[in-house]
Amino acid sequence: MVSTLGIALGATLTLVVVALHFSKGTEAAIPDDISQEVLEQRAASVPETDFPEPMNRSIGGGGVAAGAVEAGAEGELAEGAEEEAADDDPSAIPDDEAATFEVEYVKEGATIEVKENETLLEAGEDEGWDMPYACREGQCVSCAGHITNGGNSEDYVKHHTQSMLGEEELDEGYTLTCVAYPTSDLSLETRETP
Numbered sequence: 001m002v003s004t005l006g007i008a009l010g011a012t013l014t015l016v017v018v019a020l021h022f023s024k025g026t027e028a029a030i031p032d033d034i035s036q037e038v039l040e041q042r043a044a045s046v047p048e049t050d051f052p053e054p055m056n057r058s059i060g061g062g063g064v065a066a067g068a069v070e071a072g073a074e075g076e077l078a079e080g081a082e083e084e085a086a087d088d089d090p091s092a093i094p095d096d097e098a099a100t101f102e103v104e105y106v107k108e109g110a111t112i113e114v115k116e117n118e119t120l121l122e123a124g125e126d127e128g129w130d131m132p133y134a135c136r137e138g139q140c141v142s143c144a145g146h147i148t149n150g151g152n153s154e155d156y157v158k159h160h161t162q163s164m165l166g167e168e169e170l171d172e173g174y175t176l177t178c179v180a181y182p183t184s185d186l187s188l189e190t191r192e193t194p
């Protein structure tokens, strides 16, 4: 037996569902696209750096960053700096372009040919001699030696990145063999510290 109340309740619920289906909701204002605006705000708040950073934060990487360096200009700068660094680093000279000099290792009792792209330390090691060294970066004096030709050692070698010898010690002929590339014939006493 069908209850009249049940039928009435069912009909009411159906009407409510139909009415809800056709009713319009409130209009929500949806911005066209906020992403560009947000990116610009972020870019303006993040300072540019002159060193590589991960992801999108390297110079020019933000694309919309205020004051970002143009990729082309930065590229040219980086290229120029690289070339300068290569000019400054004798080890970057290709073997077939490197000049050769006669280096007398006084205590070892031998004169050998050393290319301008190898250090006095490496050349001695290649001969199998027990050469002193520690950092190999011009940051200590373990590898120090004395150029006995007279005058400033940098008249005979190019020091790459040495930071230990002062002008007076260089004038006396001292050198750090781990970063000393010959630029002339010379005589070297190894194990001589200023």
Ligand code: FES
Binding pocket: 132, 133, 134, 135, 136, 137, 138, 139, 140, 141, 142, 143, 144, 176, 177, 178, 179
């Ligand atoms: S090994 Fe340290 S300065 Fe040469």
